[in-house]
Amino acid sequence: MKNALAKIQPIPVERIFLDLSNPRHEPYKTEAEVIEYLCREEQVYSLARDIAKIGINPLEIFAVIPADKKSARTQSFVVAEGNRRMCALKLLDDPDLAPAKYRKDFTKLSEESVKIPEVPGIVFEDETELNLWLERIHGGVQGGVGRKPWSPEQKTRHIGDRKNVLAQSVLDYAEKKGFISAEHRKGKLTTAQRYLGNAFLRDALGLDSSNLDDIARDRPEQDFDVLLSRFSNDLVSGKVNSRSNKDEIKKYSRELTANKNISGKRVAPESLMPSPTAAKRKRRTPKKPVRPKHVTYEQEISDKLKAIPSYKLETIYYSICDISLEDHTPLISVGVWSFFECLTARCGRSSTTSFPDFLSKQKVNQLGFAAREQVSSIRDAVQRISSYGNVTKHHDTSANFNGEQLANDMDLLKDLILKLADEAK
Numbered sequence: 001m002k003n004a005l006a007k008i009q010p011i012p013v014e015r016i017f018l019d020l021s022n023p024r025h026e027p028y029k030t031e032a033e034v035i036e037y038l039c040r041e042e043q044v045y046s047l048a049r050d051i052a053k054i055g056i057n058p059l060e061i062f063a064v065i066p067a068d069k070k071s072a073r074t075q076s077f078v079v080a081e082g083n084r085r086m087c088a089l090k091l092l093d094d095p096d097l098a099p100a101k102y103r104k105d106f107t108k109l110s111e112e113s114v115k116i117p118e119v120p121g122i123v124f125e126d127e128t129e130l131n132l133w134l135e136r137i138h139g140g141v142q143g144g145v146g147r148k149p150w151s152p153e154q155k156t157r158h159i160g161d162r163k164n165v166l167a168q169s170v171l172d173y174a175e176k177k178g179f180i181s182a183e184h185r186k187g188k189l190t191t192a193q194r195y196l197g198n199a200f201l202r203d204a205l206g207l208d209s210s211n212l213d214d215i216a217r218d219r220p221e222q223d224f225d226v227l228l229s230r231f232s233n234d235l236v237s238g239k240v241n242s243r244s245n246k247d248e249i250k251k252y253s254r255e256l257t258a259n260k261n262i263s264g265k266r267v268a269p270e271s272l273m274p275s276p277t278a279a280k281r282k283r284r285t286p287k288k289p290v291r292p293k294h295v296t297y298e299q300e301i302s303d304k305l306k307a308i309p310s311y312k313l314e315t316i317y318y319s320i321c322d323i324s325l326e327d328h329t330p331l332i333s334v335g336v337w338s339f340f341e342c343l344t345a346r347c348g349r350s351s352t353t354s355f356p357d358f359l360s361k362q363k364v365n366q367l368g369f370a371a372r373e374q375v376s377s378i379r380d381a382v383q384r385i386s387s388y389g390n391v392t393k394h395h396d397t398s399a400n401f402n403g404e405q406l407a408n409d410m411d412l413l414k415d416l417i418l419k420l421a422d423e424a425k
Contacts, residue, residue: 008061009121010118011062013119016064020034024084035090044084044091051085052112060082063130064123077123082121091106164193167196168189169273174232180236194244198250200250201249201253204227204256208269219266222263230256250322257297293325295406304421313342329406336389337390343421364378367419382416385409
């Protein structure tokens with residue numbers, strides 16, 4: 001067998017014919033049949049659009065075999081490697097060759113693309129040698145002698161695949177902290193990303209992914225490490241797995257936040273793996289706080305509502321915490337108003353008394369809140385919730401769109417809700 005390091009040479013596109021017996025399809029009698037199949041089944045239009053935009057890939061060389069015994073100047077060739085690419089080039093050069101249903105699209109691409117009259121290729125006279133190298137390319141890993149595709153993690157490291165950057169950074173941090181080993185994290189990237197792509201889980205862990213070049217946390221480091229250690233263990237054990245759906249991930253997120261070993265506090269976002277330059281940049285330019293995406297779900301409140309028991313209150317509370325605050329602030333405003341209406345009614349409020357009037361200064365004192373400033377803050381928040389809910393319900397145009405204030409009021413009123421739930425029970 002001769003040396004496979006054959007000379008790469010320019011070959012005119014007009015002298016190259018498509019392979020009628022390519023492994024991608026059954027044998028055909030004409031080029032038109034091959035073109036029709038490749039356009040229908042092998043995404044040739046997408047490839048042509050990419051070539052029209054950025055050119056042919058210089059890392060992929062065409063392989064051809066002589067189609068006749070003519071002189072080098074007039075000799076024609078058949079594509080042995082690169083049939084799809086050659087089909088795309090032919091249709092960019094002459095859109096009339098495309099099947100009728102694709103012709104208009106290829107014509108438009110042709111008008112926008114630069115003509116490519118020749119391509120780099122290797123001429124193989126020996127088909128046995130050619131088939132050896134084709135097998136190396138298309139036959140899989142073959143024990144290591146064939147082409148081995150990148151794993152998702154390797155793609156992320158090389159290309160910076162934005163889809164997996166968050167999971168990559170979190171797993172890097174977890175490995176550095178000793179929560180997961182290099183061996184155990186193999187093959188876990190896509191599963192981790194499936195979970196971390198869920199806003200509820202990011203919020204539960206305290207992850208700020210607003211800047212994928214600088215992943216941060218908004219929980220104290222000790223809290224974050226406790227939660228991430230649990231997540232890492234569950235990833236290794238298989239409890240966190242690729243079969244989980246959206247609702248199951250939400251449920252898991254709530255289990256995480258029920259952890260008794262965390263303070264529950266939030267801090268200004270801090271980089272997971274800050275670099276010296278990033279730290280300096282942060283000191284010069286404060287990072288804009290991330291707006292709350294949901295009303296904070298408190299497991300303690302949920303447990304208290306179950307103990308009343310009140311399925312209606314449980315369901316309303318679940319809904320106002322589950323719906324996106326960014327997208328549905330008016331709807332959540334009405335839901336929070338309804339929640340307080342029902343909860344205070346269970347505590348003895350009459351239908352002729354509004355819940356802000358029911359939660360008078362004296363009533364709030366009776367529930368155990370004595371500090372003047374604390375009582376004032378509680379009553380202000382209650383009044384805002386009542387006003388926001390009423391105007392959103394009854395006015396034909398006015399509504400509450402201030403999700404940040406609503407989320408803050410619900411955080412402030414957590415202890416009041418717990419006291420009312422105890423009283424309702």
